[in-house]
Amino acid sequence: MTPSEQKEQTERTLRADARRNRERVFEAARELFARDGEGVQMEEIASHAGVGIGTVYRHFPTKGALLTEMVRTRFQRFTEIALAAEQIEDPWEAVATLLTESSVAVEGDAGFQMAMMGVEDLEWEGIEQEKAAFAAPAERIIERAVEAGAVRSDMSVDDIPMLMCGITSTMYFAPGGAEWRRHLDLVLAGLRPG
Amino acid sequence: MTPSEQKEQTERTLRADARRNRERVFEAARELFARDGEGVQMEEIASHAGVGIGTVYRHFPTKGALLTEMVRTRFQRFTEIALAAEQIEDPWEAVATLLTESSVAVEGDAGFQMAMMGVEDLEWEGIEQEKAAFAAPAERIIERAVEAGAVRSDMSVDDIPMLMCGITSTMYFAPGGAEWRRHLDLVLAGLRPG
DNA sequence: GACTATACGGAATCCAGATTCCGTTTGTCA
DNA sequence: TGACAAACGGAATCTGGATTCCGTATAGTC
Numbered sequence: 001m002t003p004s005e006q007k008e009q010t011e012r013t014l015r016a017d018a019r020r021n022r023e024r025v026f027e028a029a030r031e032l033f034a035r036d037g038e039g040v041q042m043e044e045i046a047s048h049a050g051v052g053i054g055t056v057y058r059h060f061p062t063k064g065a066l067l068t069e070m071v072r073t074r075f076q077r078f079t080e081i082a083l084a085a086e087q088i089e090d091p092w093e094a095v096a097t098l099l100t101e102s103s104v105a106v107e108g109d110a111g112f113q114m115a116m117m118g119v120e121d122l123e124w125e126g127i128e129q130e131k132a133a134f135a136a137p138a139e140r141i142i143e144r145a146v147e148a149g150a151v152r153s154d155m156s157v158d159d160i161p162m163l164m165c166g167i168t169s170t171m172y173f174a175p176g177g178a179e180w181r182r183h184l185d186l187v188l189a190g191l192r193p194g
Numbered sequence: 195m196t197p198s199e200q201k202e203q204t205e206r207t208l209r210a211d212a213r214r215n216r217e218r219v220f221e222a223a224r225e226l227f228a229r230d231g232e233g234v235q236m237e238e239i240a241s242h243a244g245v246g247i248g249t250v251y252r253h254f255p256t257k258g259a260l261l262t263e264m265v266r267t268r269f270q271r272f273t274e275i276a277l278a279a280e281q282i283e284d285p286w287e288a289v290a291t292l293l294t295e296s297s298v299a300v301e302g303d304a305g306f307q308m309a310m311m312g313v314e315d316l317e318w319e320g321i322e323q324e325k326a327a328f329a330a331p332a333e334r335i336i337e338r339a340v341e342a343g344a345v346r347s348d349m350s351v352d353d354i355p356m357l358m359c360g361i362t363s364t365m366y367f368a369p370g371g372a373e374w375r376r377h378l379d380l381v382l383a384g385l386r387p388g
Numbered sequence: 389g390a391c392t393a394t395a396c397g398g399a400a401t402c403c404a405g406a407t408t409c410c411g412t413t414t415g416t417c418a
Numbered sequence: 419t420g421a422c423a424a425a426c427g428g429a430a431t432c433t434g435g436a437t438t439c440c441g442t443a444t445a446g447t448c
Contacts, residue, residue: 015414015415021426046427053428054409057408058425062407117311118367152383162373162377165363170356173311183360187380189383190384209446211394235434240397247436248397249397251438256436
């Protein structure tokens with residue numbers, strides 16, 4: 001029995017109400033995590049989901065596990081963005097779009113912002129797979145841009161988390177505003193060759 | 195009686211051992227705050243200072259008050275840096291030095307990094323005076339650079355906290371490393387005109 | 389040296405949240 | 419429909435820290 005079959009069976013075994021509740025908890029957590037970041041309270045998630053606190057814990061062993069799950073899900077959005085950006089013809093546009101769209105994806109999600117900024121307690125362990133899925137297309141985009149002379153020759157994939165982290169911190173520092181667009185603007189200018 | 199005379203008298207009234215202990219607590223707090231950030235524990239500060247926890251609270255009403263005092267003190271360093279940078283002849287060098295030295299000042303001080311990044315609980319209220327003292331020379335530096343065409347014409351003082359916040363987040367994200375220098379490098383490139 | 393206002397130490401208290409536990413309810417299946 | 423395993427709710431418990439309190443110690447003053 002492969003792991004996935006095993007998982008499938010576990011899911012099949014889940015009682016109907018249990019599956020529904022798990023979904024509700026997850027949805028509530030997503031919403032509140034986006035609003036309040038890691039400061040969300042388990043009680044609040046429970047009541048927002050319309051279930052008891054015990055039910056939350058039955059589905060997610062700890063708060064950390066729940067939040068990591070949020071981060072993992074959100075992170076996948078980056079990969080979608082990278083894959084889409086890769087289709088853009090112009091090498092520079094591809095890079096610019098990658099960073100811009102990624103920023104937009106983070107906007108308005110306090111929890112993900114915190115994760116991007118490396119706030120403790122938000123685990124980045126266990127999402128290596130997601131990271132790799134993002135890194136592949138991102139790397140191709142950058143390599144192409146470097147070869148085309150559209151960005152400084154020393155740009156690398158590793159610059160992306162670094163820069164995103166910076167832009168995110170602007171969002172976090174000045175929430176609700178558009179200052180981060182200026183930050184992004186500056187960063188993009190800094191990436192140009194020469 | 196002016197406020198300053200009043201304060202002076204209060205200080206004069208402080209018993210010798212009290213003054214000494216206050217100093218010790220402050221010093222311990224500075225050290226541990228730099229190491230652990232806002233996560234420092236009051237008990238730890240007390241024992242590190244060689245006093246009882248009660249003594250810490252006699253001198254600083256709450257943890258927040260103590261940390262704010264730390265931030266205020268640290269912030270003053272920025273003003274010194276700005277005043278020094280203002281003396282630099284070359285307009286671009288002045289800007290570059292301002293940002294570089296400010297970054298260096300933050301390096302290795304986790305507490306101040308958190309404050310720069312706007313982590314909650316670290317109060318920025320009550321240090322308006324320090325902010326203004328920094329803004330004045332910084333503004334002159336930037337104005338001069340803009341007029342000389344050494345930086346993009348739309349650069350403003352408000353860009354400084356934004357960019358510093360970003361660079362700081364890199365330090366925080368990759369502590370101990372020198373990645374932030376690359377981030378600074380990119381940011382400086384982005385500030386250049388055109 | 390005695391007296392008193394100040395300070396001190398640190399055990400006890402408070403508090404906010406996460407996590408556990410168990411009596412009750414509900415879905416599933418024969 | 420009855421039986422029972424699977425889930426549920428939420429009160430009770432646990433925890434890590436901040437903050438308070440009060441009996442004791444000491445600097446300053448005569």
